[in-house]
Amino acid sequence: MAKKTSPQIKIISPAMEHRVILDTGPLTAFLNRRDNYHYWMLGQLQKTTSAFITCEAVLSETLYLAGHSHAAILAISGMIREDLIRVYPVMSEYSEPVLQLMKKYSDLPASLADVCLLQMYNLGMGDKIMTLDSDFRIFRDKKSKPLKLITPQ
Template identity: 45%
Template sequence: MTRGVILDTGPLVAALNPHDRHHGWAREQWAGIRPPFLTCEAVVTEACFLAHRFASRAEDAVIALIERGVLDLSFRLADHVSAVTRMMKKYHDLPMSLADACLVQMSRRHPGSVVLTLDADFRIYRSDTRQSIPVWMPDN
């Protein structure tokens, strides 16, 4: 069991796609986490788009996770748009996606949380106090 987990697109899609190279890792991580996962609508949008690429109705599985309370979408971009916009400008050279900016903002609002991700850019992003964002990702 782990503390609050903020879910990025990569592990969500990997958990649903048995052909994804990180499928086993993602499923293993999910098994040790008590829902709900904190995430945002930008992640859900990305996941639905990517899921549809490997199975025609795979986005239904993403929506089902919301319906079952596995995904917590309580983050409201409208409440954090200034901070999210500032971050996207700060990290424009990566570039930082809207979903990543929302997740970093969520990590700032949920001290002690960890971001479950496949995206190495999260090792670059920083908190308000210039600390690294706690991440949980595969070693390779």
């Protein structure tokens, strides 16, 4: 599977300009041809001019959902090696604000990956968040404004 996905990613890599924060859902959809959003994600990859950034918690969730398959590990490793996804250690660098966000959104509940991505957005690390998770419509940035999202809906 990794060999089939790599050329699709390479199509967009020369034109990358802005940074999109990547959530678990779209990454999982990309890795799984049977996922309902697989083709939506392929379309996003082909038309975006954005580099992808994410956090370690998203990779952990994605690999868990992919059943820690060898193909998923190879695909994600390749994306990181090719600098198509940059992974940031958000929890270790910003533990206090991340924990505050977990407390703030505990009624949803928000996952560690969700609040790490929200922290990345609040830090201005990315322009938009690509997600399939409707909770991101509820989350607000540090100025209490709705987040800029890339979603299939």
